[in-house]
Amino acid sequence: MTSQSLDTVEHAERTPGTELPWAELGLKEDEYARIREILGRRPTGAELAMYSVMWSEHCSYKSSKVHLRQFGEKAPTEGPGAEAMLVGIGEQAGVVDVGQGYAVTFKVESHNHPSYVEPYQGAATGIGGIVRDIIAMGARPVAVMDPLRFGAADHPDTRRVLPGVVAGIGGYGNCLGLPNIGGEVVFDACYQGNPLVNALCVGVMKHEDIHLAKAAGTGNKVVLYGARTGGDGIGGASILASETFDAAADGDSGTGRPSKRPAVQVGDPFQEKLLIECTLEAFHAGLVVGIQDLGAAGLSCATSELASNGSGGMRVELDDVPLRDSSLSPEEILMSESQERMCAVVEPGNVERFLEICEKWEVTATVVGEVTDGDRLEIFWHGEKIVDVDPRTVAHEGPVYERPYARPDWQDALQADDPGRLPRPADGKELRAAALALLSSPNQAGKSWITDQYDRYVLGETVLAQPEDSGMIRIDEESGLGVAVATDGNGRYAKLDPYEGARLALAEAYRNVAATGARPLAVTDCLNFGSPEDPAAMWQFAESCRGLADGCRELGTPVTGGNVSLYNQTGEAAIHPTPVVGVLGVIDDVTRRTPMAFADEGHLIYLLGETAEELGGSAWSQVAHDHLGGRPPRVDLERERLLGEILIAASRDGMADAAHDLSDGGLIQALAESCLKGGKGARIVVPDGTDPFVFLFSESQGRALVAIPRSEEVRFTDMCAARGMPAERIGVVDGEELDIQGQFTLPLTELREAHERTLPELFG
Amino acid sequence: MARVVVDVMLKPEILDPQGQAVQRALPRLGFEGIADVRQGKRFELEVEGPVDAAALRRIHELAETFLANTVIEDFTVRVEEPAVSEEAPA
Numbered sequence: 050m051t052s053q054s055l056d057t058v059e060h061a062e063r064t065p066g067t068e069l070p071w072a073e074l075g076l077k078e079d080e081y082a083r084i085r086e087i088l089g090r091r092p093t094g095a096e097l098a099m100y101s102v103m104w105s106e107h108c109s110y111k112s113s114k115v116h117l118r119q120f121g122e123k124a125p126t127e128g129p130g131a132e133a134m135l136v137g138i139g140e141q142a143g144v145v146d147v148g149q150g151y152a153v154t155f156k157v158e159s160h161n162h163p164s165y166v167e168p169y170q171g172a173a174t175g176i177g178g179i180v181r182d183i184i185a186m187g188a189r190p191v192a193v194m195d196p197l198r199f200g201a202a203d204h205p206d207t208r209r210v211l212p213g214v215v216a217g218i219g220g221y222g223n224c225l226g227l228p229n230i231g232g233e234v235v236f237d238a239c240y241q242g243n244p245l246v247n248a249l250c251v252g253v254m255k256h257e258d259i260h261l262a263k264a265a266g267t268g269n270k271v272v273l274y275g276a277r278t279g280g281d282g283i284g285g286a287s288i289l290a291s292e293t294f295d296a297a298a299d300g301d302s303g304t305g306r307p308s309k310r311p312a313v314q315v316g317d318p319f320q321e322k323l324l325i326e327c328t329l330e331a332f333h334a335g336l337v338v339g340i341q342d343l344g345a346a347g348l349s350c351a352t353s354e355l356a357s358n359g360s361g362g363m364r365v366e367l368d369d370v371p372l373r374d375s376s377l378s379p380e381e382i383l384m385s386e387s388q389e390r391m392c393a394v395v396e397p398g399n400v401e402r403f404l405e406i407c408e409k410w411e412v413t414a415t416v417v418g419e420v421t422d423g424d425r426l427e428i429f430w431h432g433e434k435i436v437d438v439d440p441r442t443v444a445h446e447g448p449v450y451e452r453p454y455a456r457p458d459w460q461d462a463l464q465a466d467d468p469g470r471l472p473r474p475a476d477g478k479e480l481r482a483a484a485l486a487l488l489s490s491p492n493q494a495g496k497s498w499i500t501d502q503y504d505r506y507v508l509g510e511t512v513l514a515q516p517e518d519s520g521m522i523r524i525d526e527e528s529g530l531g532v533a534v535a536t537d538g539n540g541r542y543a544k545l546d547p548y549e550g551a552r553l554a555l556a557e558a559y560r561n562v563a564a565t566g567a568r569p570l571a572v573t574d575c576l577n578f579g580s581p582e583d584p585a586a587m588w589q590f591a592e593s594c595r596g597l598a599d600g601c602r603e604l605g606t607p608v609t610g611g612n613v614s615l616y617n618q619t620g621e622a623a624i625h626p627t628p629v630v631g632v633l634g635v636i637d638d639v640t641r642r643t644p645m646a647f648a649d650e651g652h653l654i655y656l657l658g659e660t661a662e663e664l665g666g667s668a669w670s671q672v673a674h675d676h677l678g679g680r681p682p683r684v685d686l687e688r689e690r691l692l693g694e695i696l697i698a699a700s701r702d703g704m705a706d707a708a709h710d711l712s713d714g715g716l717i718q719a720l721a722e723s724c725l726k727g728g729k730g731a732r733i734v735v736p737d738g739t740d741p742f743v744f745l746f747s748e749s750q751g752r753a754l755v756a757i758p759r760s761e762e763v764r765f766t767d768m769c770a771a772r773g774m775p776a777e778r779i780g781v782v783d784g785e786e787l788d789i790q791g792q793f794t795l796p797l798t799e800l801r802e803a804h805e806r807t808l809p810e811l812f813g
Numbered sequence: 814m815a816r817v818v819v820d821v822m823l824k825p826e827i828l829d830p831q832g833q834a835v836q837r838a839l840p841r842l843g844f845e846g847i848a849d850v851r852q853g854k855r856f857e858l859e860v861e862g863p864v865d866a867a868a869l870r871r872i873h874e875l876a877e878t879f880l881a882n883t884v885i886e887d888f889t890v891r892v893e894e895p896a897v898s899e900e901a902p903a
Contacts, residue, residue: 167884280826313884315823317830374826387828411837 055379056094057433065091074101080448087442095428095435098380099443102346103353106615109447112581113613116591119598120608128605130570136259136609141182141342142252143609144259145571147635151524152256153532154186157196157249157575157631159614164246167313168213172246173221174316177388179250180225181321181342184328185391187260188252191508192522193222195232195248196536196575196629200241202491202811207236210244211499212812218248219502224318225325228511229503230520232536233629236491239540242619247575247612249631251534253524258332260340265359267422269338270400271352274407274414275324275390278348279373281314283384320389320412327410328391336403339394349383349443351392352418353426356440359394362425363440365418379430394420454587464545466678468664473742480741481793483673484717485803487746490672493714494807495725512639516722518561518710519632523639531639535561535632539713540625541666542681547589551596551628552684556750558632559604560710563693564753566643566700567634572601574611574630579623581615589626590615597628603686606632636700643700645709646727647756647782652706654731654780656716657692657769658752662743668714669746688751695774696753704765707756717745719754724787725801732788733780741792756782815864816893817872821881822853856880857893864892 160175543550665679
């Protein structure tokens with residue numbers, strides 16, 4: 050493919066017998082046959098490059114598509130979530146109406162494999178990619194979040210991956226000037242060779258500023274702007290997201306094939322900042338017909354998707370693409386994943402003004418093509434036609450697989466292995482030790498060593514940030530309108546039951562948003578799974594999709610978009626199925642938010658919801674016994690909705706001084722976090738007839754902790770009684786220690802030491 | 814003591830934002846005619862004992878594992894010839 054003679058369309062027609070490296074580019078034999086059938090001839094090298102990246106799992110969703118359809122088919126058709134939906138699945142990011150003329154767009158994506166190969170740059174460019182998705186919708190990015198999963202905390206490779214990922218997220222996000230307001234950090238040996246680095250971005254715009262990616266209008270110009278195109282990340286989309294990951298991890302093995310170039314990209318956040326300002330100014334000046342960011346599959350993706358979404362065809366002069374490395378072949382230019390690039394469609398009369406704006410921001414911009422009246426995407430190199438395809442066949446009509454899936458034969462044994470048989474703490478002394486062990490374990494310990502490396506307050510609109518239940522950003526200074534976002538996903542629950550695991554992730558994120566007083570509206574998801582060619586992993590994926598789609602319909606929160614990451618698998622060992630769910634909510638006035646801290650002595654602590662003995666997949670079973678088995682906690686989404694309404698009303702009417710959701714780690718975890726955050730102790734009474742261990746460590750869903758001023762107690766309990774929400778007074782905010790009466794006491798200093806020293810000791 | 818120099822450069826196809834920033838600044842300062850700038854790192858290692866094949870192997874290993882990120886960087890190892898004046902016996 051790097052030979053001297055150019056493989057033009059004409060040449061391909063004359064030489065049907067020429068062998069092409071379709072297998073090395075990740076294509077299957079039948080896929081290559083299909084390309085030949087579509088074209089009626091063999092593809093040129095450039096065409097093969099385009100098809101191979103666009104038909105990769107990462108870009109085409111060929112294994113996941115048939116399951117993802119449920120998010121549209123089962124989408125709620127009524128209720129606030131459905132009514133707020135302005136742009137749904139299929140665009141670069143979904144858009145939700147949040148009132149007062151504002152719209153919010155948000156999306157979560159994965160950058161898993163690149164972050165394993167090169168942690169700093171992989172994580173950094175993950176932020177860069179999701180931010181460009183948001184600006185391509187015409188929105189100004191206002192916050193990012195990062196749900197992260199790593200291997201065992203004490204594994205040497207985690208010491209390589211985690212600090213790099215955290216520094217990359219911090220470095221890129223801080224340089225861009227975007228607050229990082231939340232996310233998660235989870236350790237589990239199952240992620241050892243396949244860490245998950247997901248990135249979420251939230252953007253804000255006015256309704257009239259929403260823009261969609263399409264190339265309408267014959268004669269309109271295609272402008273490529275941003276960084277010059279180099280040889281980085283070539284083949285990243287097809288190789289990194291495919292089964293040949295191990296080969297890609299070897300990096301540069303010097304065979305000269307594009308797929309063997311290092312599949313790592315290096316980002317430049319200052320260039321991205323210019324791109325944000327330049328793009329938004331062009332939008333506001335009304336100069337943009339269509340726009341697309343260049344992410345995975347680079348120009349191949351941008352040109353074919355823009356043309357495919359528009360009405361006509363497109364003609365591109367590849368010679369006009371500004372290059373960082375003049376030795377690049379046309380195939381490499383088409384596949385390059387150089388960062389910080391965008392593609393816009395601009396009316397001819399506006400091109401000059403568009404280029405002026407780019408020049409003002411010192412952004413390189415070049416007209417590389419135009420929209421034509423045909424229906425072909427034609428690409429030229431040195432005056433010769435090297436690509437002549439129907440763009441729809443590249444971008445949207447790729448292969449679709451109904452992969453076989455089957456419930457794995459070990460699932461029954463796993464579910465039968467109930468944690469009920471495990472030895473439990475027998476008395477107060479043992480409960481105390483179990484509590485300290487839990488709270489100091491890497492998963493349950495404080496994460497400030499990580500989150501303190503991110504700027505949480507830049508832009509000055511951050512209302513809440515980690516470790517609060519959800520991140521909250523003010524979007525209107527006058528009215529106090531704001532949005533809250535939480536991301537959650539418990540791979541242990543999902544391993545025990547992938548259907549329920551997805552609903553549990555949704556329930557927790559929903560609860561986290563409601564706990565801060567915001568009304569949950571919409572969902573984005575990042576579905577991280579093993580190989581789709583493994584029927585067990587495929588079953589987990591199918592079940593999780595079904596669970597999430599059912600859950601979203603039940604809660605009235607539509608999925609607006611997201612991302613699928615498959616092949617998170619090394620050999621036979623797949624990661625736990627890890628559906629990460631992001632929920633976005635709206636709060637009319639951020640001054641009414643409910644924080645998690647116990648701040649005032651004398652406030653009454655109420656536990657909302659019901660506690661049963663539910664320890665399957667629990668943090669306790671992991672920390673105390675390294676056990677994973679049984680069933681995950683039961684999900685009752687109707688109850689979650691009711692709990693949400695109670696928490697939102699308590700916030701709006703000023704009844705609750707603090708609220709904190711109960712999830713992994715149970716009540717003891719929530720109590721410890723609320724006490725430590727506020728620097729206040731609590732006296733807690735175990736209710737009569739309740740087993741203290743179950744009371745403190747069970748992970749029953751649909752529960753939250755609230756602190757109620759005495760003056761509001763009657764109003765609050767009346768509201769709960771009227772709506773049928775179980776609410777039990779379990780104690781009071783008081784003193785300098787967490788006192789579980791009759792069982793044990795933990796001075797806050799000891800609690801803080803146990804909870805906060807773990808991560809610095811491991812990674813500091 | 815002998816000096817071994819390890820030069821670390823980003824691989825040619827990898828974006829070098831620092832080098833680009835320098836290149837962009839040059840014409841502003843009146844320095845014309847520079848087509849491209851790549852910025853790297855230079856490590857000077859003072860080696861105890863003789864710089865023999867075993868020592869170079871060790872330095873190569875430490876460069877590969879620590880000084881350079883070989884996913885995105887290349888490196889070279891060379892022994893710096895001591896200057897004549899230093900070599901002269903006292």
